[in-house]
Amino acid sequence: MDTSHATDATDTTDPAVRRFEAICVIFNPHSTGDAPDLAAKVRDQLSQDLPYTPRIRMLPTAHAGHAVDLAKEAAGTPNALVVSVSGDGGYNEVINGVMSAGTTDTVCAVVPAGNANDHHRTTARKPLAAAIAEGRVREMDLLHLSTGDGPGAQSVYAHSYIGFGLTPVVAIDMEKGNKGALKEMVSVVRTFAKFRPFRIQHADGTRAKVDSLVFANISRMAKYATLSEAQERPADGKFEVVLFPHTAKWKVLLKAFRAATTGLGDQPSVSSYEFTALKPMPYQLDGEVRAVPANTEVRIESAPSALTVIG
Known part of the structure; x- marks a missing residue:
């Protein structure tokens, strides 16, 4: 589901600052928590608040493990941001999907939904919309x-x-x-x-x-x-x-x-x-x-x- 089509990937001399061509929001539409509503809020907020216009795709999962496939596919899009609206388990699927895509310039983010949100609670620096508008990315180790x-x-x-x-x-x-x-x-x-x-x-x-x-x-x-x-x-x-x-x-x-x-x-x-x-x-x-x-x-x-x- 695309909410916009125009792209403005602003050039920058700072490699840590990004303007994304595509933002893919992955969520479980049947979540017992608030994932569907949060995903919609993310889409609406990014559509309204970003200083440029990326293509925003809503990618609902259909079954357990589907987020791996969706994230891998999304990582094939140049200059993409993959947002996981999920708990720690859902974000785990997303990062494994991105890693399975091999060499990629994909950036990942998580919006906490559900009970287990240890990763976001421990590592988040600022609200996601503000961080995306600023565009400053960083590297993180994985296990x-x-x-x-x-x-x-x-x-x-x-x-x-x-x-x-x-x-x-x-x-x-x-x-x-x-x-x-x-x-x-x-x-x-x-x-x-x-x-x-x-x-x-x-x-x-x-x-x-x-x-x-x-x-x-x-x-x-x-x-x-x-x-x-x-x-x-x-x-x-x-x-x-x-x-x-x-x-x-x-x-x-x-x-x-x-x-x-x-x-x-x-x-x-x-x-x-x-x-x-x-x-x-x-x-x-x-x-x-x-x-x-x-x-x-x-x-x-x-x-x-x-x-x-x-x-």
Whole structure:
């Protein structure tokens, strides 16, 4: 759906300032939240407030995973901005679609909709319409996860975090409407009933039983949980590793409470991390649940400045 056709891609001597020829707004029209209304507001505001006239396309998704295809197609348009009106999971699909397009000058942005909006909450600098009018873009690192070889191999990107074990499960549970550290603590206790630690083998051959292992490209999850003291606008080619070795549950509760109140403090910062999943393991990728089979090598790498963003 095009709302305008005239284009004024103003030349500039500053490569960080952009005037977009096309703006593609991707949203779920059947969202239980406010995504359709927010998408319409984005379209109307950009049509009225921008100092130039890009072609604005409304791209509703038809099924789970459709945003990947829509974003990949949109990234084939020169000088395009792809706006995801979604939570963290929807934005994850968009960035994976753009990354699958290969070399592209596409810029990405997210308008928060739904419950999980950790990425926007942690990285946003100014209202999107004002940022687009100003046109100043910046680069952002991504996390890249690759597993195994052959037909079952996975290769996928995350904008915020990749987590195995307890911490990401609790974080998603916290995001389902609870507010305040006390209620978050209740979420932690409830999640304990169905949680079991997992075993991994590190790259040096040593094995460990772990309660939680999170690779974080942002410093905060689920509104109140502060994972590390990482910079909130990540572009340093590294990510933080937050590891909870298996211990008594009351000690894990204390760590979780600390994350929800004062934060966990400094965490190791690396550019890559490898381990082998000794048993089938679910994991959270920007809030979306996936899994790796037993005896699978898992590699997490920073993709430095892989994505250009605005907002």
